[in-house]
Amino acid sequence: MKLWPFGSKKSNAPVTCGELPVPKCLKRYFVPELGKCSMAEITGDIRCTCGAMAFKARRSEDVGLRFSLTCSSCGEDILLFDAKQHGWDALVCGIVPDDEANDETSEQCAKCGHEEFRATVWIEACEREEFVEDIPEGLTEDDWVNAYGWFGAHLTCVQCGHRVRDWADVETA
Ligand SMILES: [Zn+2]
Numbered sequence: 001m002k003l004w005p006f007g008s009k010k011s012n013a014p015v016t017c018g019e020l021p022v023p024k025c026l027k028r029y030f031v032p033e034l035g036k037c038s039m040a041e042i043t044g045d046i047r048c049t050c051g052a053m054a055f056k057a058r059r060s061e062d063v064g065l066r067f068s069l070t071c072s073s074c075g076e077d078i079l080l081f082d083a084k085q086h087g088w089d090a091l092v093c094g095i096v097p098d099d100e101a102n103d104e105t106s107e108q109c110a111k112c113g114h115e116e117f118r119a120t121v122w123i124e125a126c127e128r129e130e131f132v133e134d135i136p137e138g139l140t141e142d143d144w145v146n147a148y149g150w151f152g153a154h155l156t157c158v159q160c161g162h163r164v165r166d167w168a169d170v171e172t173a
């Protein structure tokens with residue numbers, strides 16, 4: 001077997017769930033697809049603390065400002081992404097959008113009209129070293145998981161299986 005001759009920061013060593021760069025606000029809900037997760041990128045489904053995986057999905061009318069879910073079983077609200085507080089630009093550079101995410105639209109399945117979805121989230125993490133080198137004021141080392149570079153989400157209609165690809169797709173660095 002020939003080894004790649006150049007050093008790579010990305011290691012293929014298996015990582016455990018607890019080590020993954022899951023943003024703090026999603027820790028309680030994120031179910032990692034371990035085969036697709038590394039310290040550089042994570043993919044997984046959202047599960048409510050009540051165990052349910054069907055949600056009403058809402059996003060701001062101004063694309064990319066805010067994405068959230070509401071559990072169909074218990075009504076818990078889960079904030080997935082808010083451009084004012086999540087991601088590298090907001091946390092490290094202090095760049096936040098001026099617009100307020102006031103108007104929100106609920107997603108409806110384009111095929112069957114149903115309004116409940118499963119949500120799969122993927123996040124591209126930042127380099128921990130880069131973050132730790134110069135930690136912004138008011139933050140700690142642990143905040144690096146919140147300073148990610150890309151946030152995305154797909155939805156799947158629980159009734160007909162129709163997929164809403166890239167329902168969320170926000171570059172945050
Ligand atoms: Zn619930």
Ligand SMILES: [Zn+2]
Nearest residue numbers: 109112157160
């Ligand atoms: Zn549907």
